[in-house]
Amino acid sequence: MQHTITPPRLAIALEWYLNPDHLPLIHAQEQARADGALTIELIAPDDHYDGFEALAKGEVHAVVNEPLHLLEKHGESIALQSLGTFFHTDGGVLITHDAQARLKSGGSIRVASPVSNPVTDNLCRNILTGWMHKQNVDIRPEQITVYEAGFDHVENLRNGADAAWLAFANIEGVHAHHLGLPVDMCRTSDGDVPGFSALELIANREADTAVRQALKTLVAYLNAAVPALQADPKPH
Structure with missing residues (x-):
């Protein structure tokens, strides 16, 4: 057999x-x-x-x-x-033009994220801080508040979020561009966190x-x- x-x-x-x-x-x-x-x-x-x-x-x-x-x-x-x-792929924070201007003027922004905890929140702040520094703008981490709002990053932006964290360039980045939203992708590599x-x-x-x-x-x-x-x- x-x-x-x-x-x-x-x-x-x-x-x-x-x-x-x-x-x-x-x-x-x-x-x-x-x-x-x-x-x-x-x-x-x-x-x-x-x-x-x-x-x-x-x-x-x-x-x-x-x-x-x-x-x-x-x-x-x-x-x-x-x-x-x-x-x-590239990914990071989708941030509106208005939010960028607010950070540059010393104001605060609220970032929608599917999860909020000290690890992910601080990474978001570090990436945005590094990205802005490369534009010769120094911001303070306390200007950035991260709150839980689910995984629909584009919908969160359309509902008034200043930025969306843990977004992917090949998914939400393309979707936001297709809708003509006034946002930029702050990539994790721009904030000195490559391969993220x-x-x-x-x-x-x-x-x-x-x-x-x-x-x-x-x-x-x-x-x-x-x-x-x-x-x-x-x-x-």
């Missing part, structure tokens, strides 16, 4: 619904399945942070999220380990040997997927 060997399975929690940012993962998923090397399940969350909770409970083997959240979650109930990033707007693969540092080996296999497929996609940019 011939026995079929079932390949290892990895469950990966995404940070959002499946979208083009995840193309390297999808490519790796298809290639690994075709080779019989690995079965990869991609799980879309109800909430941006669901993946971390699922990882802590052992319900998934890895999480996809922005590098910021690796800093945020550091020191919590699970030992997190970055396995690297597979997607990168990315998607990172995050795992449990204390995972067992079988999971670590499966993750190593996944990373190998991702390493092959990224140059393959870059070499063939045409839509299919």
